[in-house]
Amino acid sequence: MTGLPDLEGWAVFARVAESGSFAAAARSLGLSAPTVSKIMARLEHRLGTTLFQRSARHLSLTAEGAECLERARRILSEGEGLETELREGVAAPRGMIRLAVPMTFGREVLGPVLPGFLERYPEITLEMDLDDGVVDLLGGRFEAAIRITSGLLRPAVSGQAFLLCRSVTRLVCSERFRRDLPDVAVPEDLAGRPGLLYANAAVPDFLRLKHADGRQASVRLKGRVSANSGDMLLPAIRAGLGIALLPDFMLKPDLREGRVVEVLPGWTGNDLSVWFIVPGCGVTRARMSARLRVLLAYLERVLGEIVSQDYSAGQEKTR
Template identity: 75%
Template sequence: MLPDLEGWAVFARVAESGSFASAARSLGLSAPTVSKVIARLEHRLKTTLFQRSARHLSLTAAGVACLERARRMLSDGEWLEAELREGSVRPRGTIRLAVPMGFGLDILGPVLPAFLEKYPDISMEIDLDDRTVDLLGGRFEAAIRITPGELPPASSGGAHLLCRSMVRFVCSPELKASLGPLETPEDLSGKSGLLYANTDLPDLLRLTHHDGKQVSVRLRGRMTVNNGDMLLPALRNGTGLALLPDFMLRKDLEAGRLVEVLPGWQGNVLSVWFMVVGCGATRLQMPARLRVLLAYLEQTLGGKMSQDYSAAQEKTR
């Protein structure tokens, strides 16, 4: 049998948008039609891809495992059709892109030179800022936005999921040894914290156990900054504890400069989105320069970081 390519494309769009209704609007279909396509795919696979409730839609473990390849199928199909429509026209022009500073320095910066080499008629102007900037007022064409949880940020344009990242509670090995046995988040209450300022309550850290239990811990702030990278030297030095995303911590964790404080507990999962200003949700409505950038980021960031995310999920179970 041929694979259910329509079903996988609809599955990817539902996962990206966070609801059947949003996916239906972006695909030009009715919500019942989208629901029927997903039900058909799940029946074919003999597994459930989404956990459904009256107010929430989330991926099952099987859905998470399938998502990256489904998104790639959708991306390849849309890109193939766009190439055939445009013929030999080469993407060109300037992309004005707003990016969170830590993500830009750690993740985006290293992969952009190859993109610019591949597309010599495209230039980029990048604004690094951890604050949520005014995209229209700043004359940006696109942005990288990072949100807690799985739902996309509110936007008048399109939001395309690039990847997800775990958030871990970490410190230096020396500090962990000095703290003594740590069994529950409550054991950390009042300990020295290195805090990220761009949240409502920087000193109140919300943690979730792999069994679903949720706890909030209040730390004593030793340093509070609006950029996560600035916390890393103090973390390595043993000044305090911090809750930061995997993409900032990977090298230090692998080298043993940092360790997890409470394995099995994590902060909110972060979703990384490619936001397109003033365009519809489909790729065919984007300028070619944005479409090729999105496809490139999905291939270079989405694959690697999604694998890291899936591996991290398995590790916490």
């Protein structure tokens, strides 16, 4: 015998045995009596034996049918239980979400807002993997990921991408380092200056900048320190070792407290887009699990209020 077992046939067999007739089983299953009869005939043909003794007024199990009944009942019960659990999961989101997140964004942005999500959905648990590198979502068995791209470029992944928010990158250094920069008025004046470089950028030491008035410029720094995590660069910036181009969401506390300053106010680097990625083909919001759907909705609302608001404020400030 090849192919999958006839699970539908076994489930119908169990319901017929419990109901005592094809007609009663058909009513409980929402099927017609002829359909139930055909399903049973198909199963018996597959097995090469009969499971019921039939007469005009009476239906009883054969010896083979009696031998199979308990396991058939388990098949029916397991299927009903599985569907019930899934329906309840849709009604009340629950379960584990394994989420891949860029390191600094996870620590600085997601970390502070996720407690509110977990309080709202107590049946959901989170397992976050913080890594600035490219992660194999399917191979790593991640249900979702946060990805950050330049501009509005969609992430090059197999799956569906939902835009969460936008941010901006700023050119910063320490106040002491800025005082030691003579006559710096435009980006070209920074050529060859010590740079603290984000190693995951396409060309870490080559910076493309734009001004709020529409001007564009590019400059190449002299690499002093490079790292694949922006967090590793912040101490070097504060210590006055050079200039860095980093996301607004990472710099906000240091800018507020005066530990770093903008090198050329009005000039910014690439805009950034933050995406929620669900791996797999044909994924839509409606077809996500309930737990992913509520996480996406929560992040769209909260990050739109926090990060994109900072982005908009920053754009206004430089005009």
